[in-house]
Amino acid sequence: MHEASLVAALVEQVIALKEEKGAQRITSLRVRIGEFAGVEVEAFRFAYEALKEKVPELRESVLEIEIVPGRLRCRDCETLFEGDYFTPCPRCQNFNREILSGEELELRQVEMEV
Template sequence: MHELGIASSLIEIVLDTANANGAKVVRSVTAKIGRLSAVDGEALKFAFDAIKEEYPLIAESVLIIDSVPVTGKCNKCGATDTYDEMFFACSKCGSYEVELITGEELTVSEIEVD
C-alpha cells in the first residue's frame, strides 16, 4: 500500500507549513489527486487517519480529497477534452497527439488552520 508513504509525506508537508506559519491546530487538509496518479483516495484517507494521531497539531484534522479528471489538449486542432478512459484520441479530429493538461496531480492544495 504505497498510500501509507504518500500519507506520511503529505503529513510532513502539512506539519512544516503549519509550523512555519504559527498555526495552533490544523482543521483540514485538501489534496488534489488526479485520476492517473494511481492513488486510491480512500486508502490515502485511511493511512492519513492512522498516522495523524501521532501529531497533536493535526490529530483532529480531516483529509479532503479533490479528484481531478483527465483533460488533454489536441496538438493538431487545439481542442480540449475530458477523458474517462485511457484512450486519448481527440474527439474533434481523431488525432492521438493529445497533451495531458490535468489528471496526474498529487498535491496539497489547501490547509485550514487556527
C-alpha cells in the same frame, strides 16, 4: 501501497507549514488528486486516518479530497476533450495529446489554529 508514502509526505509538508506559522494545530486540509494520478483515494484516506492518530497536531483535522477530472488537448487539431490515457482525440482519433489535468497530486489548502 505508495499512498502511505504520499500521506507521509503530505504530513511532513503540513507540519512544516504549522511550524512556520507558529500554529497550534491543524483543523483541515484540502488535497487535489487527479483522476488518473494512480492514487487509490480510499487507501489514501485510510493512510491519513491511521497516521493522524500518531500526530497530536493533526488529531482533530479533517481531510478533504478534491478529484480533478482528466482533460486533454489534441496536439494536431487543438480539440479539447475529457478522458484518460486511453482516450484518443475525438476528432482525429490519434493519441498525440497533451494532458492538461488529471495527474495532480497536491496540497491545496491548510486551515490551522494559531
